[in-house]
Amino acid sequence: MxxxxxxxxxxxxxxxxxxxxxxxxxxxxxxxxxxxxxxxxxxxxxxxxxxxxxxxxxxxxxxxxxxxxxxxxxxxxxxxxxxxxxxxxxxxxxxxxxxxxxxxxxxxxxxxxxxxxxxxxxxxxxxxxxxxxxxxxxxxxxxxxxxxxxxxxxxxxxxxxxxxxRDILIGSLLQELMLVTLALGIVWLGVRRGLRPLHRLSDTVARRGTQLAPIEQKDLPAEMKPLVQALNQYMARLHGMVLARKRFFADAAHQLKTPLAIIQAQSELALRERDGERVREHMRQLHGTVRHASRGVQQLLSLSRLEPDAGYMPALRPLRLDTLAQGVALDWAPVARGSGVDLGYEHEGPVEVTGQAELLQELTGNLIDNAIRYAGRGAVVTVRVAADGGVPRLQVIDNGPGIAPDEREAVFRRFYRGASGQAVEGSGLGLSIVREIARLHGATVVLGETPGGGLTVSVQFGAVDDSIEACP
Structure with a gap:
């Protein structure tokens, strides 16, 4: 061995x-x-x-x-x-x-x-x-x-x-060897004493167990402070990831508790019914609840992957934003027709950005989904892509009830529905996901009013964040 x-x-x-x-x-x-x-x-x-x-x-x-x-x-x-x-x-x-x-x-x-x-x-x-x-x-x-x-x-x-x-050399060498031996002894003792703070730091870290609080830098030698600072930064990132996992579990419990209770109740009612039509009605409601819960879980997983503490780094490549947005709008067109919403698309020539296609598709889809849900039947929703002054911009414009100015920052929080959204089926996670995807692309999300009434959501792309490396 x-x-x-x-x-x-x-x-x-x-x-x-x-x-x-x-x-x-x-x-x-x-x-x-x-x-x-x-x-x-x-x-x-x-x-x-x-x-x-x-x-x-x-x-x-x-x-x-x-x-x-x-x-x-x-x-x-x-x-x-x-x-x-x-x-x-x-x-x-x-x-x-x-x-x-x-x-x-x-x-x-x-x-x-x-x-x-x-x-x-x-x-x-x-x-x-x-x-x-x-x-x-x-x-x-x-x-x-x-x-x-x-x-x-x-x-x-x-x-x-x-x-x-030779006699002079031997005498000199004996003297120098004695001095070198003494010097090595002094160096050995000095190194041993100089490494004591490192041993103390090792004992301190070993005694901490699962604690992720920062290590005290008091009384540390100047040469060890960069190491301790790096350890503290690592533990801060690890602490953030642990908090993100805890937050995900708490959000999942919050998001699934009600749908699971409804699923259980509806399945029990369906089992009691003898009339086939009423059983199908219960099954339709059960299917809607399962679909809602499934979408909520998907959004939770997406948000958990995108938040800053997760350490996710997208693979960014040059792409055509106008082509991508047009494809997403076409995918959502049947949903819009089924909800009685007129979904349109506008663009002003080719618009290029650096990003990850899957994430930008999810961002655009969430904005269109929110517009269809909250604008209501008979509304008009327009997806617009333009480059104003050389700055790429994606907008989703609707003529629905809009969002009050004092709620426009709050709607980016998780599970926040607002006064106008209580009657609409949803989880309150769509705009949170939109903001996280925009952050990863160095973009900003702004909510504004549509002329004549409604909500205009603008995603403005700027310089990509230095912490994000674009793939070739």
Whole structure:
């Protein structure tokens, strides 16, 4: 059985992100320390080389045109102090001949000739790295007043310098490792202490159970406040969704309680009747009640899906509003004729909007249904689509009793019927659904009076809400 992968530790990740750069910096610092140590070793040992060179210079003479070299005791002591065989020297005449010393000891690289100036350079001699000191100097023959140029070269192997640099490096590394260890310990403790607010937040959330109240942000570090704010926003949305579900159940109970009681009563009456005609009458009433309840449930489900807390996002696409409204008007034409209502359609050329066809069909159908129901027999209902000033507008106009100005905002509330709607069969949800669909499309719904009497419902489309993304 495959073991589940263990979740990474934030404390461990923070420690590693600090440890790895520190180790990289330690390696880089070790290289710099070694370079500085070698430079210091060169400086110290070069002084010894230069002292040896100067001591040798004192023993060089020119007599009757011939060079004579006598190494002073000081130079010999310096050679003995540097372990003898690791010291090499050469005295070279101007013509390239070796007066004394090692013939193949390398000369310094090409450089401007400056008398009495010591030149230090690195080279290899007999497969050994050497540090060399060279100095050109003139030697005067007292008897003949002649002067000859002589090169004095002294070199030594670099093992003593490397040992000194290594000792300096090891001492520095031990000190730095101790400091890094202390720093990591401090960082570990700091990370552990810094994560305490996160642990407290985790315990607070775990103890809340089903509570969806906002989490207190008092005494929280500034870095944790965005996380807590995001949690609070999420819980607010979740709380809104829970309230929406509760509201739906309450609305469903309110909407279905009466129809179900009527259905039960009518079915009982039908069962008692022996006359077939009266049974059919009861069944017709039962069918009407079931149809009314079914429409109410459909509207409740639609409203529950559309309200802001449901999190529903429609797929918006460019469409022809005039064509859509014309199709819906044709679908409702038989209903209008059966109710004795003259249903017409008007448009002023093509009108395009960005929306979801199914929702806009439902919006238009609800407006036409309300107009047919409340305008009454003999009324005239007109569906009009136009683009006034480039702004798409859908209007459903009737010449019925209309809605009083003080009730025009209230009719958008759920189950509100108003004084003029009590005698008409309906659930009071149609305009609530219309407003929610308009909101999802960035549109506004305005109720106004029809010239000569009646109600004009205008749905004006504007810029789509930024929170709604249109599908391609």
């Amino acid at each position: 495959k073991r589940p992968r263990q979740a990474p530790s934030l404390r461990l990740q923070l420690s590693l992100w600090l440890l790895l750069p520190l180790m990289g910096l330690l390696a880089f610092d070790a290289w710099l320390t070694y370079q500085r140590a070698m430079s210091a070793a060169h400086t110290a040992f070069d002084r010894t080389l230069e002292a040896s060179l100067r001591a040798m210079r004192e023993g060089i003479r020119l007599h009757e045109g011939r060079l004579a070299v006598e190494l002073p005791n000081l130079a010999l002591e310096l050679f003995d102090g540097q372990a003898g065989p690791r010291i090499f020297y050469r005295i070279r005449a101007e013509d390239g001949a070796t007066v004394t010393g090692y013939d193949d000891l390398p000369m310094p690289p090409d450089a401007p000739l400056q008398l009495y100036r010591t030149v230090f350079y690195d080279t290899r001699f007999r497969d050994q790295p050497l540090r060399m000191a060279a100095q050109p100097l003139p030697v005067r023959d007292v008897g003949s007043a002649r002067t000859r140029l002589v090169w004095v070269l002294v070199g030594e192997t670099i093992e003593p310098r490397q040992l000194l640099a």
